[in-house]
Amino acid sequence: MKLLVFTRYPEAGAVKTRLAGALGDAGAADLHRAMTEHTLRRLRRLQARTEVWFCGGTEGAMRAWLGDELNYRVQGPGDLGERLCAALRYSFERGEDKVVVVGADCPDLRADHVEEAVQLLDHHPVVLGPAADGGYYLLALRAFHGDLFRSIPWGTDRVRIETSLRAEGLGLEVGYLEELSDVDHPEDLPHWHRVVAPGRGSCGSPGSPVARRGGRRFARE
Numbered sequence: 266m267k268l269l270v271f272t273r274y275p276e277a278g279a280v281k282t283r284l285a286g287a288l289g290d291a292g293a294a295d296l297h298r299a300m301t302e303h304t305l306r307r308l309r310r311l312q313a314r315t316e317v318w319f320c321g322g323t324e325g326a327m328r329a330w331l332g333d334e335l336n337y338r339v340q341g342p343g344d345l346g347e348r349l350c351a352a353l354r355y356s357f358e359r360g361e362d363k364v365v366v367v368g369a370d371c372p373d374l375r376a377d378h379v380e381e382a383v384q385l386l387d388h389h390p391v392v393l394g395p396a397a398d399g400g401y402y403l404l405a406l407r408a409f410h411g412d413l414f415r416s417i418p419w420g421t422d423r424v425r426i427e428t429s430l431r432a433e434g435l436g437l438e439v440g441y442l443e444e445l446s447d448v449d450h451p452e453d454l455p456h457w458h459r460v461v462a463p464g465r466g467s468c469g470s471p472g473s474p475v476a477r478r479g480g481r482r483f484a485r486e
Contacts, residue, residue, distance in 0.1 A: 268313040272301045272369040274322025287451035301369040346414035357409040371402035372460040373445045389440030397446045400424040
């Protein structure tokens with residue numbers, strides 16, 4: 266099984282722009298940095314070949330941030346559907362039998378969600394982790410289906426339902442995980458702070474303590 270983590274290099278003004286009004290450009294970038302590190306910590310115990318697919322920055326900058334233990338690949342051009350399509354095609358063309366893709370903005374995502382998705386793939390060709398905003402925080406496939414990503418209204422509350430309808434039209438039964446919440450808007454910030462342990466620093470704010478763990482830089486939990 267291969268795990269693809271989609272994220273961006275945390276450059277101020279280029280990430281989490283919908284949160285900049287509440288946090289400022291630098292604060293939004295710091296939050297994105299903290300959420301990516303949080304996601305990778307939670308998924309670290311998985312027995313999976315993990316690749317970080319990134320936008321912005323360079324591979325060198327990503328390695329300086331997250332360490333040399335991970336594999337890195339540039340997402341490339343296009344909308345989210347085109348970038349997902351390219352990453353999944355790349356993986357399946359190299360012989361993968363199951364591929365799971367997650368983002369870095371769902372603080373409740375855990376390793377057991379990925380494990381459940383892999384188990385569901387034994388009975389469903391497509392698995393989705395529904396997000397409360399109408400998108401999805403996880404996608405798992407056991408074969409490449411490029412049509413799943415064409416003409417989807419990305420960034421809207423119709424992403425999940427349109428993807429499910431597209432899968433149905435292709436004769437692909439979808440398995441579902443539990444619904445979780447993303448952090449994309451200022452009103453989502455209390456959820457982030459409920460998930461991270463209170464009293465251990467304001468994760469995502471400037472000056473949050475950072476520790477070196479196993480060759481990666483991670484905000485303290």
